Amino acid sequence: xxxxxxxxxxxxxxxxxxxxxxxxxxxxxxxxxxxxxxxxxxxxxxxxxxxxxxxxxxxxxxxxxxxxxxxxxxxxxxxxxxxxxxxxxxxxxxxxxxxxxxxxxxxxxxxxxxxxxxxxxxxxxxxxxxxxxxxxxxxxxxxxxxxxxxxxxxxxxxxxxxxxxxxxxxxxxxxxxxxxxxxxxxxxxxxxxxxxxxxxxxxxxxxxxxxxxxxxxxxxxxxxxxxxxxxxxxxxxxxxxxxxxxxxxxxxxxxxxxxxxxxxxxxxxxxxxxxxxxxxxxxxxxxxxxxxxxxxxxx
Amino acid sequence: xxxxxxxxxxxxxxxxxxxxxxxxxxxxxxxxxxxxxxxxxxxxxxxxxxxxxxxxxxxxxxxxxxxxxxxxxxxxxxxxxxxxxxxxxxxxxxxxxxxxxxxxxxxxxxxxxxxxxxxxxxxxxxxxxxxxxxxxxxxxxxxxxxxxxxxxxxxxxxxxxxxxxxxxxxxxxxxxxxxxxxxxxxxxxxxxxxxxxxxxxxxxxxxxxxxxxxxxxxxxxxxxxxxxxxxxxxxxxxxxxxxxxxxxxxxxxxxxxxxxxxxxxxxxxxxxxxxxxxxxxxxxxxxxxxxxxxxxxxx
Numbered sequence: 346x347x348x349x350x351x352x353x354x355x356x357x358x359x360x361x362x363x364x365x366x367x368x369x370x371x372x373x374x375x376x377x378x379x380x381x382x383x384x385x386x387x388x389x390x391x392x393x394x395x396x397x398x399x400x401x402x403x404x405x406x407x408x409x410x411x412x413x414x415x416x417x418x419x420x421x422x423x424x425x426x427x428x429x430x431x432x433x434x435x436x437x438x439x440x441x442x443x444x445x446x447x448x449x450x451x452x453x454x455x456x457x458x459x460x461x462x463x464x465x466x467x468x469x470x471x472x473x474x475x476x477x478x479x480x481x482x483x484x485x486x487x488x489x490x491x492x493x494x495x496x497x498x499x500x501x502x503x504x505x506x507x508x509x510x511x512x513x514x515x516x517x518x519x520x521x522x523x524x525x526x527x528x529x530x531x532x533x534x535x536x537x538x539x540x541x542x543x544x545x546x547x548x549x550x551x552x553x554x555x556x557x558x559x560x561x562x563x564x565x566x567x568x569x570x571x572x573x574x575x576x577x578x579x580x581x582x583x584x585x586x587x588x589x590x591x592x593x594x595x596x597x598x599x600x601x602x603x604x605x606x607x608x609x610x611x612x613x614x615x616x617x618x619x620x621x622x623x624x625x626x627x628x629x630x631x632x633x634x635x636x637x638x639x640x641x642x643x644x
Numbered sequence: 645x646x647x648x649x650x651x652x653x654x655x656x657x658x659x660x661x662x663x664x665x666x667x668x669x670x671x672x673x674x675x676x677x678x679x680x681x682x683x684x685x686x687x688x689x690x691x692x693x694x695x696x697x698x699x700x701x702x703x704x705x706x707x708x709x710x711x712x713x714x715x716x717x718x719x720x721x722x723x724x725x726x727x728x729x730x731x732x733x734x735x736x737x738x739x740x741x742x743x744x745x746x747x748x749x750x751x752x753x754x755x756x757x758x759x760x761x762x763x764x765x766x767x768x769x770x771x772x773x774x775x776x777x778x779x780x781x782x783x784x785x786x787x788x789x790x791x792x793x794x795x796x797x798x799x800x801x802x803x804x805x806x807x808x809x810x811x812x813x814x815x816x817x818x819x820x821x822x823x824x825x826x827x828x829x830x831x832x833x834x835x836x837x838x839x840x841x842x843x844x845x846x847x848x849x850x851x852x853x854x855x856x857x858x859x860x861x862x863x864x865x866x867x868x869x870x871x872x873x874x875x876x877x878x879x880x881x882x883x884x885x886x887x888x889x890x891x892x893x894x895x896x897x898x899x900x901x902x903x904x905x906x907x908x909x910x911x912x913x914x915x916x917x918x919x920x921x922x923x924x925x926x927x928x929x930x931x932x933x934x935x936x937x938x939x940x941x942x943x
Contacts, residue, residue, distance in 0.1 A: 530906035531865050556858075559899040559936040560906075563861040566830050591932070592939040600858040607829035607859075633890070637858040640891040 347611040349385060349575045350598065351521075351551065352378055356387035356426055358583025358595055360399045364630045368402045368409070376414050377625065378580060381618035385422045387445065391432035400426075404439040411440060424485050428459065430472045437480050444477060445521075446470045447487035448512055450505045453496035454489060454525070467511060474515045486517035487553070491537070492529035495588045502537050510544055519551050521577055524564065526588055527557025531567035538571040553577035554596050556635065557586050561596035562604050569610070576601060581623035582635030597636040599623060617643055646910040648684060648874045649897065650820075650850065651677055655686035655725060657882025657894055659698045663929045667701045667708070675713055676924065677879060680917035684721045686744065690731035699725075703738040710739060723784050727758065729771045736779050743776060744820075745769045746786035747811055749804045752795035753788060753824070766810060773814045785816035786852070790836070791828035794887045801836050809843055818850050820876055823863065825887055826856025830866035837870040852876035853895050855934065856885050860895035861903050868909070875900060880922035881934030896935040898922060916942055 355375055359366055366374070375388055388410060389403030403425060415421045424443040427433045436444055448466050449455035455463045477484045490497075491505050505522075512520055522541065534552075541550055552568045552575070554561040565576060579595030586592040599619040602612050616638070623639040633640075654674055658665055665673070674687055687709060688702030702724060714720045723742040726732045735743055747765050748754035754762045776783045789796075790804050804821075811819055821840065833851075840849055851867045851874070853860040864875060878894030885891040898918040901911050915937070922938040932939075 530903055532907040557936065557940060558902055559855075559858075559861055559896075560903055562858055563865045563903065566862045566865055586940075589940040593936065597858075603857055604829055604859055604862065608831040637856065637892065641856060641885075641888040 346609070347574070347613070348569075348605055350383075350601065350612050350614060351424075351575070351577045352383045352386040352580060352598060353553075353577050353595065354378070354580035354583040354598065356390050356400065357577075358579040358581075360390065360397050361584040361587050361594060362399065362630075365399065368406050370629070371406055372409055372414065374580075374622070374626070375410060377618070377622040379414065379418050379421065380615075381622060382614045384418075384420055384613065386424070387426065388423050390426035390428075391435045391439075391441075391444075392426065392428055404435050407439045407441055426487075427473055429469050430476060433473045433476045437476065437482070441482065443483045443485065444473070445485040445487055446473055446512075446515070446517070447489060448508055449494075450488055450490045450500050450508050451494040451497045454494050457496060458489070463508065470512075470515060478516075484515060484517050486512045486515065486520040487523055488512060488520060489523045489525045491522045492524040492533055493526055495526050502540055505537065506540055506544060509541060513545050513549075517549070519549050519575060520545060521551035521553045521575075523553040523577075524555050524561075527555030527561065527586065527593065529554065529564050530560060531563050534564045534567040535571055538568055538573060542571065547572055548574065551575040551577060555586065556582065556593045556596045557589065559593075562600065565596070565601060565604070580619065581626050581639065583626070593635040597623070597634070597638070599636055599638040603638055645908070646873070646912070647868075647904055649682075649900065649911050649913060650723075650874070650876045651682045651685040651879060651897060652852075652876045652894060653677070653879035653882040653897065655689050655699065656876075657878040657880075659689065659696050660883040660886050660893060661698065661929075664698065667705050669928070670705055671708055671713065673879075673921070673925070674709060676917070676921040678713065678717050678720065679914075680921060681911075681913045683717075683719055683912065685723070686725065687722050689725035689727075690734045690738075690740075690743075691725065691727055703734050706738045706740055725786075726772055728768050729775060732772045732775045736775065736781070740781065742782045742784065743772070744784040744786055745772055745811075745814070745816070746788060747807055748793075749787055749789045749799050749807050750793040750796045753793050756795060757788070762807065769811075769814060777815075783814060783816050785811045785814065785819040786822055787811055787819060788822045788824045790821045791823040791832055792825055794825050801839055804836065805839055805843060808840060812844050812848075816848070818848050818874060819844060820850035820852045820874075822852040822876075823854050823860075826854030826860065826885065826892070828853065828863050829859060830862050833863045833866040834870055837867055837872060841870065846871055847873065850874040850876060854885065855881065855892040855895045856888065858892075861899065864895070864900060864903070879918065880925050880938065882925070892934040896922070896933070896937070898935055898937040902937055
């Protein structure tokens with residue numbers, strides 16, 4: 346069995362870190378990840394540097410990566426997050442071939458995160474998707490607050506399925522279901538996953554878990570049991586949790602990969618090189634990351 | 645569905661902590677745990693204070709607990725670890741009614757941990773068990789390095805089953821299978837659990853996971869799926885990992901309880917009171933414990 350991991354550390358991770366990474370440092374991190382066998386990654390985002398300062402210069406980054414980094418590897422899928430037509434135009438101008446659009450499962454999160462209603466976010470996405478089609482750019486989708494919302498609490502499955510179906514109708518090649526606040530539990534994951542699988546082809550379903558309550562690997566196990574084969578994760582667990590100081594956010598790539606490899610599931614990733622990358626990050630950031638594997642001797 | 649949690653923080657946890665807890669502090673911790681609904685716990689051990697200084701005075705502790713703490717609650721099961729006849733005699737003299745004996749699944753760990761072979765450890769345990777029978781003391785069993793050994797690496801299932809069967813023949817009321825170095829993965833847990841269940845009645849099987857590689861909750865989920873209903877855990881994740889500085893040891897009770905409650909599984913424990921206990925510990929120890937729940941606002 347093989348599982349596809351999409352590395353979101355350089356985007357979803359770094360955008361929530363206090364440490365500021367220069368474009369050169371982001372490039373080095375991505376280079377290290379590619380060395381570890383990463384094929385699918387989010388190098389950055391075309392968002393306003395006023396709102397998301399950590400992602401500033403993603404256009405320059407992409408140009409540098411295209412010129413001297415991606416060319417060394419085969420079949421790299423580099424996906425950039427775009428929130429609107431302005432971001433999409435920059436992506437097009439930068440020669441990007443793969444973008445991610447995103448929606449919220451709840452109105453309150455849509456308002457706080459994108460300053461508009463879910464309905465308005467779909468209008469924005471329609472514009473972005475049309476531009477993508479005209480420019481033969483592939484589109485990935487993200488759905489946030491799928492298992493719980495920091496403002497609304499519990500989220501009904503029917504609400505998630507409704508937004509998911511609309512997102513899927515955009516023709517996204519993958520749809521990533523995000524547990525934004527790390528609140529999902531395995532029973533809930535099994536229940537919702539089965540319903541999503543009735544709606545969307547399994548190979549297009551991605552699970553994106555946060556480890557805020559330590560349940561990310563249990564939730565990945567629950568998804569695997571249902572047949573899910575795509576997961577997002579962040580090197581070292583980069584990103585933290587914007588809703589609780591000191592808490593864990595994205596599940597650490599190396600911890601996911603270790604569990605999968607131990608279970609005999611292939612990922613194509615080099616665990617030792619991933620851990621080296623995290624230890625290098627920890628050194629440059631001057632603090633320990635949530636990664637469990639980086640704390641122990643690899644056997 | 646209901647699951648039984650045995651709280652091992654005051655023994656398995658504290659014995660591996662750098663912080664020294666006075667008898668009064670250990671008593672306060674146990675009092676806090678009982679307030680949270682804990683019914684099954686390890687308050688201490690009757691071991692040589694030269695080898696395990698953190699457990700010194702467990703006889704005094706038990707006398708104080710019996711006098712003024714346990715009497716406030718119903719059906720408390722307080723189990724003390726005893727390694728040999730000397731420890732057992734102290735337990736008897738202290739009025740203890742429940743003890744735990746322990747064996748290793750591997751020769752190398754038996755030698756390093758108990759300074760004797762597995763065979764010799766069974767001779768020691770025979771003495772202890774005979775003394776227990778004569779004094780109508782109940783006996784619980786621990787089996788360590790079940791899923792991997794820090795010295796021998798992989799451990800064969802047949803080796804574990806052989807030692808488990810011998811332990812079970814002592815008439816232990818429960819046998820706890822310990823992932824001493826936190827190396828178990830869910831696939832391995834499912835495979836071994838099914839074989840254990842063919843050998844030992846399910847209600848007597850306990851799983852004892854460490855979170856060193858972040859897989860403890862996934863392994864608990866895998867055990868639950870097999871029907872296991874007894875787990876050991878440590879408040880806050882007290883204990884650390886003696887084999888890797890800075891790494892996690894025992895899975896945190898509150899993180900286990902949170903996952904179970906979220907899945908609709910009852911534990912009889914009060915999550916809020918557990919988290920309060922961990923935060924109090926963190927304050928008195930002057931450092932963060934591995935607990936995930938203690939870092940976030942409880943909803």
